[in-house]
Amino acid sequence: MEYFPPALETLIEHFAKLPGIGGKTAQRLAFHVLTLPDADADAFADAIRGARQATALCSVCRNLTDGDLCAICRSDRRDPSVICVVADPRDVAAMERTREFSGRYHVLHGVLSPLRGVGPDDLEIKSLLERVAQGGVTEVIMATNPDTEGEATALYLSRLLRPFDVKITRLAYGIPVGSHLEFADDATLLRALEGRQEM
Amino acid sequence: MEYFPPALETLIEHFAKLPGIGGKTAQRLAFHVLTLPDADADAFADAIRGARQATALCSVCRNLTDGDLCAICRSDRRDPSVICVVADPRDVAAMERTREFSGRYHVLHGVLSPLRGVGPDDLEIKSLLERVAQGGVTEVIMATNPDTEGEATALYLSRLLRPFDVKITRLAYGIPVGSHLEFADDATLLRALEGRQEM
Numbered sequence: 001m002e003y004f005p006p007a008l009e010t011l012i013e014h015f016a017k018l019p020g021i022g023g024k025t026a027q028r029l030a031f032h033v034l035t036l037p038d039a040d041a042d043a044f045a046d047a048i049r050g051a052r053q054a055t056a057l058c059s060v061c062r063n064l065t066d067g068d069l070c071a072i073c074r075s076d077r078r079d080p081s082v083i084c085v086v087a088d089p090r091d092v093a094a095m096e097r098t099r100e101f102s103g104r105y106h107v108l109h110g111v112l113s114p115l116r117g118v119g120p121d122d123l124e125i126k127s128l129l130e131r132v133a134q135g136g137v138t139e140v141i142m143a144t145n146p147d148t149e150g151e152a153t154a155l156y157l158s159r160l161l162r163p164f165d166v167k168i169t170r171l172a173y174g175i176p177v178g179s180h181l182e183f184a185d186d187a188t189l190l191r192a193l194e195g196r197q198e199m
Numbered sequence: 200m201e202y203f204p205p206a207l208e209t210l211i212e213h214f215a216k217l218p219g220i221g222g223k224t225a226q227r228l229a230f231h232v233l234t235l236p237d238a239d240a241d242a243f244a245d246a247i248r249g250a251r252q253a254t255a256l257c258s259v260c261r262n263l264t265d266g267d268l269c270a271i272c273r274s275d276r277r278d279p280s281v282i283c284v285v286a287d288p289r290d291v292a293a294m295e296r297t298r299e300f301s302g303r304y305h306v307l308h309g310v311l312s313p314l315r316g317v318g319p320d321d322l323e324i325k326s327l328l329e330r331v332a333q334g335g336v337t338e339v340i341m342a343t344n345p346d347t348e349g350e351a352t353a354l355y356l357s358r359l360l361r362p363f364d365v366k367i368t369r370l371a372y373g374i375p376v377g378s379h380l381e382f383a384d385d386a387t388l389l390r391a392l393e394g395r396q397e398m
Contacts, residue, residue: 003292005265007253011246017239018228027289029217033247034254034263040216041251045244047210048232052240054206055233064233066204090226093202 008034060131062107062124064089072104079103081138085128085157087111087145095143103141106131111144111153125157132164139167146173207233259330261306261323263288271303278302280337284327284356286310286344294342302340305330310343310352324356331363338366345372 004012008030016026033041057063058070061083065071072078072092082103086092092105108123131137140161144150158168173191175184184192203211207229215225232240256262257269260282264270271277271291281302285291291304307322330336339360343349357367372390374383383391 003295004288005250005254005263007246007250007265008263010242011250014243014246019231020224020227025219027292028219030250031289032218034251036251038251041247044213045247047206047213048240048244048247051204051206051210051229052233052235052237055204064204064207066206089203090230093226096202 057107061105062109062127063092063105077102081136082141083128083131083137083139084141084143085154086143087150087153091143091145103139108144108153111149112156113149120156123153125160128157129160132161132166137164137166139169142168142170146171256306260304261308261326262291262304276301280335281340282327282330282336282338283340283342284353285342286349286352290342290344302338307343307352310348311355312348319355322352324359327356328359331360331365336363336365338368341367341369345370 011030011033012023012026015021015029016023018026021029033044036044054066055064056066056068058065058073059068060073061070063070063072067074079102083106084095084101084103085106085108086095087108087110089107092107095101095105106124106128108125108128110118110123112118112120112123132140140157142154142157144154154170161168172195173188174195175181175188175192181189210229210232211222211225214220214228215222217225220228232243235243253265254263255265255267257264257272258267259272260269262269262271266273278301282305283294283300283302284305284307285294286307286309288306291306294300294304305323305327307324307327309317309322311317311319311322331339339356341353341356343353353369360367371394372387373394374380374387374391380388
């Protein structure tokens with residue numbers, strides 16, 4: 001038996017299909033939408049369509065953009081000779097929050113994952129090689145996640161890039177700032193020890 | 200600086216306004232929407248508008264409905280002489296899942312809360328009294344939440360209903376089925392002891 005009107009059940013189902021949203025949360029969200037002012041609800045519905053229609057991939061770095069080039073590739077204050085390779089557009093946002101990186105990006109849109117059937121052709125690897133082959137690139141920083149798949153992807157890319165005359169680097173591993181040594185896992189602590197720097 | 204295209208930022212903001220959805224989750228949800236097939240995204244946007252337009256309150260019990268009467272008030276298999284008073288339409292769904300209650304409901308749409316400025320006139324109390332005053336009701340079951348505000352609301356209603364010739368009952372308190380005694384809080388355990396039943 002349905003406990004809610006069909007239109008409400010439909011909205012609950014749509015919310016429940018979103019990642020990490022369970023049945024109870026989907027109900028709470030749908031009920032909240034019912035209580036929104038009309039203008040807000042319409043704007044929400046429009047935003048769903050609008051975000052998809054207005055969002056494309058940068059023709060150079062494959063980051064999200066609303067034009068042909070993304071804001072970073074458009075900017076002449078960003079150094080085109082350093083490319084930071086990330087798995088996801090959200091990682092670009094994370095790197096940008098450091099306000100320290102002045103190079104450009106390349107977004108792979110995933111990592112290699114034999115288990116999930118993701119191979120090199122499913123990622124933006126060809127476009128990265130083409131960028132590097134065009135010349136003018138001096139360093140490629142691997143900034144994939146520090147997990148097995150991210151590691152394997154970085155390693156795979158570093159081999160592909162070896163024929164080119166570029167420096168290939170990897171983000172440093174170590175203990176997170178503000179954390180406690182006693183809570184660090186063994187692998188992280190080992191990496192932190194191996195990567196120790198002179199003070 | 201904006202890290203994402205404006206249309207995507209807009210969608211993220213809409214998700215972030217939903218209850219219990221933080222910034223990171225809103226990003227994840229918005230990115231998921233970008234990956235949806237067109238038809239699914241359009242259906243989601245339509246569902247937001249549709250749920251609001253097609254959903255009204257039952258003219259009798261104030262439960263959500265897509266017509267004048269809700270499915271429960273429409274059904275002649277539901278006993279109109281027993282009214283279960285709940286705070287929220289979601290509580291109707293919870294009660295219905297027991298498949299044991301064959302009476303009807305009354306949805307208050309909130310509980311009395313002096314701190315949040317919710318008084319008797321903000322709830323569906325007048326409509327409840329009118330229903331009972333019309334006669335034919337033999338029992339009113341208070342099924343508000345077992346917290347301070349839910350308790351106070353049930354107590355307030357029971358006083359208002361005292362002049363009518365109806366039995367007023369309250370859902371039983373006790374230890375939740377499947378839980379462990381050692382994890383029960385003192386108040387619950389005390390209520391369970393007070394409400395003990397002969398075996």
